[in-house]
Amino acid sequence: MTITTPNGFTLDPSGKRVVIDPVTRIEGHLRLEVNVDSANVIRNAVSVGTMWRGLEMILKDRDPRDAWAFTQRICGVCTGTHALTSVRAVEAALGIPIPENANTIRNIMQATLYTHDHLVHFYHLHALDWVDVLSALKADPNATSALARSLSSWPLSSPGYFKDLQLRLTRFVESGQLGPFKNGYWGHPAYKLPPEANLMAVAHYLEALTFQKEIVKIHTVFGGKNPHPNWLVGGVPSAINVDSVGAVGAVNMERLDLVSSIIDRAIEFIEQVYIPDLLAVASFYKDWAQWGGGLAGRNLLCYGDFPEKANDYGADNLAFPRGAIIDGNLNEIHQVSLDDPDQIREFVTHSWYKYPDEGKGLHPYDGITEPNFVLGPATEGKKTDIRRIDEGAKYSYLKAPRWRGHAMEVGPLARWVMGYAQGRPDYKEPTDAVLKKLGVPVGALFSTLGRTAARGLECQWSAHKLKGYFNKLMATLKAGDFATANADKWEPASWPRAARGSGFSEAPRGALGHWVQIADGRIANYQCVVPTTWNGSPRDPQGNIGAYEAALLGTPMADPSRPLEILRTIHSFDPCLACSTHIMGPDGQEKAVVRVL
Amino acid sequence: MGDATFYDLFRRQGISRRSILKFCGLTAASLGLPPAAAAQIAQALETKPRIPVLWLHGLECTCCSESFIRSGHPLVKDVVLSMISLDYDDTIMAAAGHQAEAIIEEIVETYKGRYIVAVEGNPPLANDGMYCIVGGKPFVERLRYACRDAQAVIAWGSCASNGCVQAARPNPTQATPVHKVITDKPIVKVPGCPPIAEVMTGVISYILTFERLPELDRQGRPMMFYSQRIHDKCYRRAHFDAGQYVEKWDDENARKGFCLYKMGCKGPTTYNACSTVGWNDGISFPIKSGHGCIGCSEEGFWDKGPFYSRLTQVAGFGIEANADTIGRTAATGALAVAAVHGGLSAVKRLRDTRQRDKDEQG
Numbered sequence: 001m002t003i004t005t006p007n008g009f010t011l012d013p014s015g016k017r018v019v020i021d022p023v024t025r026i027e028g029h030l031r032l033e034v035n036v037d038s039a040n041v042i043r044n045a046v047s048v049g050t051m052w053r054g055l056e057m058i059l060k061d062r063d064p065r066d067a068w069a070f071t072q073r074i075c076g077v078c079t080g081t082h083a084l085t086s087v088r089a090v091e092a093a094l095g096i097p098i099p100e101n102a103n104t105i106r107n108i109m110q111a112t113l114y115t116h117d118h119l120v121h122f123y124h125l126h127a128l129d130w131v132d133v134l135s136a137l138k139a140d141p142n143a144t145s146a147l148a149r150s151l152s153s154w155p156l157s158s159p160g161y162f163k164d165l166q167l168r169l170t171r172f173v174e175s176g177q178l179g180p181f182k183n184g185y186w187g188h189p190a191y192k193l194p195p196e197a198n199l200m201a202v203a204h205y206l207e208a209l210t211f212q213k214e215i216v217k218i219h220t221v222f223g224g225k226n227p228h229p230n231w232l233v234g235g236v237p238s239a240i241n242v243d244s245v246g247a248v249g250a251v252n253m254e255r256l257d258l259v260s261s262i263i264d265r266a267i268e269f270i271e272q273v274y275i276p277d278l279l280a281v282a283s284f285y286k287d288w289a290q291w292g293g294g295l296a297g298r299n300l301l302c303y304g305d306f307p308e309k310a311n312d313y314g315a316d317n318l319a320f321p322r323g324a325i326i327d328g329n330l331n332e333i334h335q336v337s338l339d340d341p342d343q344i345r346e347f348v349t350h351s352w353y354k355y356p357d358e359g360k361g362l363h364p365y366d367g368i369t370e371p372n373f374v375l376g377p378a379t380e381g382k383k384t385d386i387r388r389i390d391e392g393a394k395y396s397y398l399k400a401p402r403w404r405g406h407a408m409e410v411g412p413l414a415r416w417v418m419g420y421a422q423g424r425p426d427y428k429e430p431t432d433a434v435l436k437k438l439g440v441p442v443g444a445l446f447s448t449l450g451r452t453a454a455r456g457l458e459c460q461w462s463a464h465k466l467k468g469y470f471n472k473l474m475a476t477l478k479a480g481d482f483a484t485a486n487a488d489k490w491e492p493a494s495w496p497r498a499a500r501g502s503g504f505s506e507a508p509r510g511a512l513g514h515w516v517q518i519a520d521g522r523i524a525n526y527q528c529v530v531p532t533t534w535n536g537s538p539r540d541p542q543g544n545i546g547a548y549e550a551a552l553l554g555t556p557m558a559d560p561s562r563p564l565e566i567l568r569t570i571h572s573f574d575p576c577l578a579c580s581t582h583i584m585g586p587d588g589q590e591k592a593v594v595r596v597l
Numbered sequence: 598m599g600d601a602t603f604y605d606l607f608r609r610q611g612i613s614r615r616s617i618l619k620f621c622g623l624t625a626a627s628l629g630l631p632p633a634a635a636a637q638i639a640q641a642l643e644t645k646p647r648i649p650v651l652w653l654h655g656l657e658c659t660c661c662s663e664s665f666i667r668s669g670h671p672l673v674k675d676v677v678l679s680m681i682s683l684d685y686d687d688t689i690m691a692a693a694g695h696q697a698e699a700i701i702e703e704i705v706e707t708y709k710g711r712y713i714v715a716v717e718g719n720p721p722l723a724n725d726g727m728y729c730i731v732g733g734k735p736f737v738e739r740l741r742y743a744c745r746d747a748q749a750v751i752a753w754g755s756c757a758s759n760g761c762v763q764a765a766r767p768n769p770t771q772a773t774p775v776h777k778v779i780t781d782k783p784i785v786k787v788p789g790c791p792p793i794a795e796v797m798t799g800v801i802s803y804i805l806t807f808e809r810l811p812e813l814d815r816q817g818r819p820m821m822f823y824s825q826r827i828h829d830k831c832y833r834r835a836h837f838d839a840g841q842y843v844e845k846w847d848d849e850n851a852r853k854g855f856c857l858y859k860m861g862c863k864g865p866t867t868y869n870a871c872s873t874v875g876w877n878d879g880i881s882f883p884i885k886s887g888h889g890c891i892g893c894s895e896e897g898f899w900d901k902g903p904f905y906s907r908l909t910q911v912a913g914f915g916i917e918a919n920a921d922t923i924g925r926t927a928a929t930g931a932l933a934v935a936a937v938h939g940g941l942s943a944v945k946r947l948r949d950t951r952q953r954d955k956d957e958q959g
Contacts, residue, residue: 019694019733020693020694021694021730021731021732021733022687022693022694022697022698022731022732023693023694024687024688024690024691024692024693024697025687025688025689025690025691025693026687026688027658027659027688028654028659029654029729029730029731029736031730031733050729050730050731051656051728051729051730052728052729052770053656053721053728053762053763053769053770053772054763054769054770055762055763057767057769058762058763058765058766058767058768058769058899062902062903063902063903063904063905065903065904065905066902066903066904066905069891069904070762070765070899073658073660073761073762073790074658075658075659076657076658076659076660076661076662076663076664076791077658077659077660077663079660079663120666124666124689125688125689128691133691168678172678175647177647177649177682177684178682178684179677179678179681179682179683179684180677180683180684180686180689180690180691181690181691182684182685182690182691182692182700183691183692183696183697183699183700184690184691184692184696185691185692185696206674209666209672209673209674210672210673210674212666212667213666213667213668213669213794213877213878216667216877217877217878217880219877220876220877220880220881220886221880221881221886222886223883223886223888224876224881224882224883224884224885224886224887224888225793225871225876225877225881225882225883225886226663226667226876226877227660227663227664227667227791228660228790228791228893229886230883230886230887230888230891232846232888234846235846235847237846237886237887237888238886238887238888239846239847239851239852239887240852241852241853241854244852245853246852246853246854246855247852248854249833249853249854249855249885250851250852250853250854250887251886251887258880371724371728371769373724373727381733383725383727384725384726384727384734384735384738385733385734386730386733386734387733397728482852483847484846484847485846485847486846487845487846487847487848490845490846561695562696563693563694567693578656578657578658578659
């Protein structure tokens with residue numbers, strides 16, 4: 001029996017059911033269930049968010065100046081982006097402009113996150129989907145060296161370097177204790193890299209693990225620590241002093257030099273290691289340009305980010321594009337507004353929450369969340385031992401956000417296609433260069449491979465933006481402007497009795513929005529709609545499927561009991577479940593009704 | 598081969614004995630141990646197999662894992678390849694689904710009493726534990742199973758140690774720290790949101806090296822990292838003592854690096870190593886970058902805010918008037934110093950009282 005969804009996908013849940021729980025190498029807890037046909041092609045996919053924390057309920061009645069710290073703890077991987085979104089929402093509500101330097105430093109913080117997060121995703125969350133660690137033991141170190149030198153001028157490329165690494169890896173494997181590589185899908189027929197490419201990739205996996213900790217030191221300079229640096233409503237907390245008494249107690253020349261040197265090293269690592277690796281790996285997996293597209297060729301959503309000038313959040317002032325693309329029509333970019341009640345709405349028909357009228361979606365300003373963990377009649381197992389979920393009923397802790405009723409994909413691919421469609425040269429030129437290098441058409445972008453490539457391009461883009469923002473900060477300082485915070489409206493007595501505002505950003509995983517209502521100096525309501533809620537969304541009342549579910553359809557699996565192909569596509573989205581499943585409205589109650597029918 | 602020692606592994610991996618000894622020296626230094634301890638560490642590495650570690654994730658944000666991989670000494674690649682056997686960690690492991698689940702069972706069965714469970718996040722107990730589901734079952738069930746035959750449990754971060762943000766009022770999911778669920782195993786709490794990277798790897802190095810858990814305080818935290826307040830070793834302490842405070846964000850005093858006490862800094866009541874070990878290879882810590890400490894390693898810190906209200910609002914603290922006076926007049930006289938130190942004693946008294954209350958409750 002097949003079902004055609006309103007958004008044009010055909011689902012057939014009749015074949016063998018494959019369950020992957022936990023999905024690993026992601027943030028948080030996700031379960032996937034798919035049905036495969038007799039040829040092991042995925043014909044139905046079910047994305048189940050399996051955790052819920054209730055942070056927005058916890059935010060009620062708090063001081064809005066503290067909200068950034070709470071919301072930052074939504075996610076420690078995309079650390080900072082929720083905090084940034086939160087201070088923007090509170091500043092929007094209270095009408096607080098920030099100094100130019102504060103805007104620049106926030107852009108530096110955000111670009112640092114992008115540079116770090118995408119690098120870590122590629123090597124430590126995604127690479128093992130493409131790289132067979134055990135195959136690396138069979139590589140010829142001389143040939144590996146030759147391969148590495150043909151791709152890049154990165155100096156760690158001698159035969160001896162790869163030989164030593166291979167020896168260390170061999171001893172590690174021979175110990176019988178494989179640690180994080182234990183029970184991996186080594187030898188799976190879907191692995192295509194030759195041993196030499198695998199050895200080179202393992203070397204870079206380890207190098208990237210050591211290098212990533214350098215990038216975040218920029219957060220540490222301006223925010224005091226990473227993960228979870230500090231932020232401030234009205235600006236940034238790090239005062240700057242480069243030439244007078246006490247400069248050593250503030251951000252001074254030595255600190256700025258440190259930031260500058262890290263930026264240069266990050267650009268070097270990305271351009272000499274990450275991008276060449278990405279292209280090399282992609283060249284062996286061009287078939288992945290035909291799978292994993294899902295919503296990508298149809299519906300894409302971006303809020304935009306990186307305001308070039310302070311206090312102007314209009315699309316023209318943003319380095320990241322804003323807009324919506326519907327039905328794959330790249331010639332028409334729709335305007336996006338977080339405050340328009342008709343645009344963004346969340347549905348709960350298939351989510352473990354309850355609305356008074358579940359046929360209707362609610363805009364985040366009016367959001368309600370009341371947990372309602374109910375399993376459908378076709379569930380196999382029992383409440384505390386679910387063996388097969390019933391997607392005909394409620395089946396996820398993620399809500400289903402929709403833009404004007406459409407399920408949307410968000411994230412690096414959405415941003416790159418949006419920038420490409422808008423004809424922005426900083427998106428179009430590198431994208432065209434990669435397509436040309438791989439010898440694939442522009443349509444190849446709408447795929448697992450395209451998503452992974454877009455993330456790499458974005459990492460390179462962000463590292464260069466980082467340098468640009470740093471230079472801008474230095475230019476402003478040279479012009480004599482050292483201001484980093486506006487404390488005029490710091491005291492709650494200066495606030496209106498009631499106010500509301502929205503803040504947005506592009507998290508590495510996609511469009512992120514916070515909506516805050518303030519009454520008598522306290523938070524009256526706080527809502528977040530986050531990227532993984534869009535991408536990992538369950539079905540809506542009309543039966544439209546979300547991006548994860550759509551992307552898995554049509555993918556052939558070599559061996560459904562070793563679900564490497566599913567991991568490839570799901571990891572290409574870089575899931576973050578702690579982000580997506582924290583939603584709790586002001587009227588939320590602890591009265592989950594649980595029954596298994 | 599499964600019982601190869603660290604030393605064997607290092608040597609087989611082509612690392613010289615000289616390098617190994619250097620590593621041991623650095624480890625000793627990072628733990629604040631005398632140079633003689635380096636030999637003890639080297640001895641330990643030569644004779645011990647890698648301990649399997651099951652790193653479980655409950656309700657959390659993964660900041661602890663992210664912090665862990667920031668460790669500068671030892672590097673995480675060396676921790677994972679040469680010190681422990683990190684057989685299960687959802688965040689980085691290659692396997693997923695059944696292949697991942699099978700590992701927990703295998704380690705629990707094979708290494709009875711000889712493995713460590715590291716917990717990031719905590720189990721929610723409301724809704725039969727089904728606010729955090731792993732493998733179709735409540736996380737709390739898997740936590741209990743994995744801990745059953747563990748040698749020890751490490752509670753990473755404030756979630757596992759104290760409950761942290763999801764346990765803040767009104768704690769909708771009944772998120773519960775690990776020690777309230779696992780009651781029959783030694784538990785090392787490493788609080789912080791997240792903990793400092795080198796504190797995390799330092800705890801592991803210590804356990805491996807000395808074959809014992811570090812000495813813990815009454816709350817279960819390693820004394821070596823959590824026995825002093827941020828304030829005790831803060832580089833801005835002199836400004837506190839001199840009555841020099843930041844009065845407003847980005848004011849002249851902020852640009853001189855004065856004390857953040859009036860901006861709500863919780864350094865005086867927070868026990869952690871931030872002002873000594875520092876963050877991210879010691880680059881900075883919150884106060885050094887201009888923001889007060891929010892007390893993220895203290896139990897219930899989310900409910901002790903707002904973060905920007907100064908500690909004097911805590912009942913029984915009582916030095917607000919003195920600090921205000923000092924700040925306004927920039928007085929540096931003996932009277933002011935005496936007043937400030939009076940305040941400090943009050944902090945200590947408060948701390949002691951809190952501790953006593955906790956002990957009595959516990």
